[in-house]
Each structure stands twice: as structure tokens, then as C-alpha cells.
Amino acid sequence: MSNNEDDKNKKTVTIRGVDKSIYEKAVITARETGRTVGEVVNQSLTTFLGLTSKAGNTVNQVVQGVKETGKSFVQGFEEAKKDLVVISDVEELTVTRDEILQAGKPISFRNIKRLTLNIDQDTLNFVDSIIGVDELIIPPTINKIILLQKCKFVKKISTIQ
Known part of the structure; x- marks a missing residue:
């Protein structure tokens, strides 16, 4: 996405009543x-609103979803500490075997x-994780069960x- 398109989707906002300690944790x-x-706040709001906006969700379903999301967020945080290459915030991307191997991590x-x-x-062994992707396109030879674990x-x- 170009910077102009990206800027059109973003807005500077002021939110009153944000708990200072929560904001500091986000920082x-x-x-x-x-x-x-x-980015951290956008991901948090997107996840929370996605959980609560589904019609017919019971309180227990929302609570369970929040627990699972929290667990995933913590796992993502731990992954950030790993020695790996992070490719993020791209509209559309095609990656080859050689490109992945040349990354060296x-x-x-x-x-x-x-x-x-x-x-x-x-080559799938060199892919640590795939998180927050709308559409993932793979060759028919890839084992989806192994892929889904990532x-x-x-x-x-x-x-x-």
C-alpha cells in the first residue's frame, strides 16, 4: 500500500479516559x-471489536475468545524476542523458496x-509463523496440517x- 493510501485509512485521534498504566504498557x-x-492499539482494538461484534455471542463465548486472543498476543510478544525476520504490514506479497532461504533466519x-x-x-521449515493474513495462497504440495500449526x-x- 502506498503512503498516500495508508494515510487515507489513518486518523489522528484523542481518546479521553485512557488508563495511564495501560497506555504505558502499550508503549x-x-x-x-x-x-x-x-499499530499495537489498532491490533488490540481490531481483535477486541472482532470478538464482541459477532451477533449472537454469549458472554461465555466472548470471554473464551478474549482468553484465546490474549494467549495469542502473548505468544506473538514472545515471538518478537526471537531472532527472526519479521515481514509485516504489506498489502500483497509473493515470496519464493530462494528468497526465504537467503534470509538466513x-x-x-x-x-x-x-x-x-x-x-x-x-522450505516451510524456515517459516516461523503466519499471523493476520487475509488470504494465504500456497502450492498444492504443501501439507496444510503442518502449515496451519504456524x-x-x-x-x-x-x-x-
Whole structure:
């Protein structure tokens, strides 16, 4: 996404009544994960609103969803401390086997609308995680069960035709 398009989707806001200690935790989390405070807050709001907006959710379903999301967030935070390459906040990306191998470290793909992996099963070992991807496109030779163990918040998986 170009900067102009990205700027159109963002707005400077002031929110009254934010607990100072919660904001400070967001700042610390942003620093430790290499993200901006805005990215951390956007992800938190997106997750929370996604959990609460589903019609027919009972209180127990929302509570369970919040627990699972919290667990995923903590896992993501721990991943940020790993020695890996993080590729994030891209509209559309196609990656090949050679590109992944040349990175020299495990790779985490995050917040990508459409991610195409032109890789083989062995190269999948160099993918640490795939988080927050709207559409993941893979070759038909990739074992989806092994792949899904690396995925969180992936909306759709398709195979390359």
C-alpha cells in the first residue's frame, strides 16, 4: 500500500479516559516488538471489536475468545524476542523458496492482506509463523496440517492454480 493510501485509512485521534498504566504498557509493548503504539492499539482494538461484534455471542463465548486472543498476543510478544525476520504490514506479497532461504533466519509474516508462498514443503521449515493474513495462497504440495500449526488469524487458504 502506498503512503498516500495508508494515510487515507489513518486518523489522528484523542481518546479521553485512557488508563495511564495501560497506555504505558502499550508503549512498552510497541518498543519491545518493534512496532508503533498506533499499530499495537489498532491490533488490540481490531481483535477486541472482532470478538464482541459477532451477533449472537454469549458472554461465555466472548470471554473464551478474549482468553484465546490474549494467549495469542502473548505468544506473538514472545515471538518478537526471537531472532527472526519479521515481514509485516504489506498489502500483497509473493515470496519464493530462494528468497526465504537467503534470509538466513526464520521468517514471520504478519498483517498481510494477500500472501503467496511459492515454496516446497522443506522450505516451510524456515517459516516461523503466519499471523493476520487475509488470504494465504500456497502450492498444492504443501501439507496444510503442518502449515496451519504456524498460522494464527488467517482468514482463507487457497492453492496456486
